[in-house]
């Protein structure tokens with residue numbers, strides 16, 4: 028059963044499924060706070076199908092991953108190794124980080140890029156119980172006026188956007204849903 | 218060779234992942250040029266391999282693709298790119314702007330307002346707006362990092378001193394969200410007002426120069442100008458001779474060796490749609506001036 032769990036759960040049609048999953052990521056990052064559906068991955072718990080699909084779509088041998096305590100199981104490590112070939116590294120060296128918000132703390136440990144290369148920054152995949160109940164009001168690029176959205180915290184994202192163009196970018200995942208919060212978004216309490 | 222011999226949308230999965238990661242960073246940092254490792258494509262650089270690679274990384278089998286070259290769907294370049302993706306990504310194609318979910322463009326923004334379901338992909342020859350001031354990449358990168366855009370304003374102001382107006386009429390530089398100065402690709406400055414507040418996602422790919430950048434929907438984009446010389450998108454003082462539009466960007470076409478000229482919409486989809494709706498221009502068969 029264990030081997031089966033590791034070897035299965037990838038995209039059944041890798042090129043087409045990852046193209047569709049990428050469009051969900053693209054729409055999420057282009058329209059902060061709006062919930063998108065993403066499908067095709069069946070990773071071992073506690074990794075959500077949405078987080079699994081993001082990793083299958085974007086991670087590979089060139090993108091080191093940090094796995095926070097909440098998700099650091101043998102099955103998750105082996106699934107990521109088998110399907111993405113991504114090396115597992117310390118938080119400060121990661122291109123992608125996966126875990127619950129609490130387990131990812133302190134977020135100051137993640138790369139925020141440099142003045143000349145702000146793109147050399149981490150992307151956090153924050154696993155949530157539920158992302159459907161809004162807790163914050165967002166504004167900025169990608170948002171016509173304002174957008175309400177679930178965020179697991181407020182102050183951390185206010186501080187992150189204050190560093191623009193430096194900063195980390197986040198996906199929030201629950202089940203087959205995702206939303207995103209790039210560093211460019213301004214965040215206020217609802 | 219059968220179509221199964223190709224990767225979906227031609228590029229291999231590792232290359233698409235790399236381009237996709239660059240596109241997402243571009244959206245997170247609007248107007249910033251993200252480096253990427255451009256691949257050889259089976260077409261010359263002048264055909265817009267940067268745009269083609271971005272389109273390849275974005276397409277899903279459900280998409281409808283439109284390709285325009287200077288506003289026209291029927292140039293060799295546009296037809297070839299459309300056929301390329303029909304074959305390698307099995308997508309539908311269309312010449313009608315409103316039907317397309319992905320539009321790859323060279324040198325124009327469609328006249329019809331784009332919508333939230335659409336992605337506009339630009340082919341970019343020179344992504345660096347500061348290149349003509351400073352040839353060294355290390356220096357332009359430093360200037361962007363420090364927001365050192367004074368020289369750019371000096372150059373534009375020299376235009377005003379010399380010509381009484383800013384002479385730049387294509388690739389007119391813009392500032393994105395008050396932060397990065399960006400080259401909008403060689404679109405006429407007439408199109409600049411459509412860059413900002415656009416409902417569509419705008420993605421820019423430069424193949425030879427290996428840069429990707431992006432504008433999320435509704436991004437704040439301002440054409441550089443001066444208080445005493447505000448930005449003027451300017452437009453030919455004519456209506457289209459075929460559809461009578463007074464608001465579209467026009468191409469001047471020489472029709473005979475005596476130098477007779479007509480003015481027609483550069484956006485052929487827009488112009489033919491208007492003609493189909495019964496709009497007429499100076500040269501319409503009925504001779505009815507609009």
Ligand SMILES: [Zn+2]
Pocket residue numbers: 457458459460461462465481482487488489491
């Ligand atoms: Zn016309």
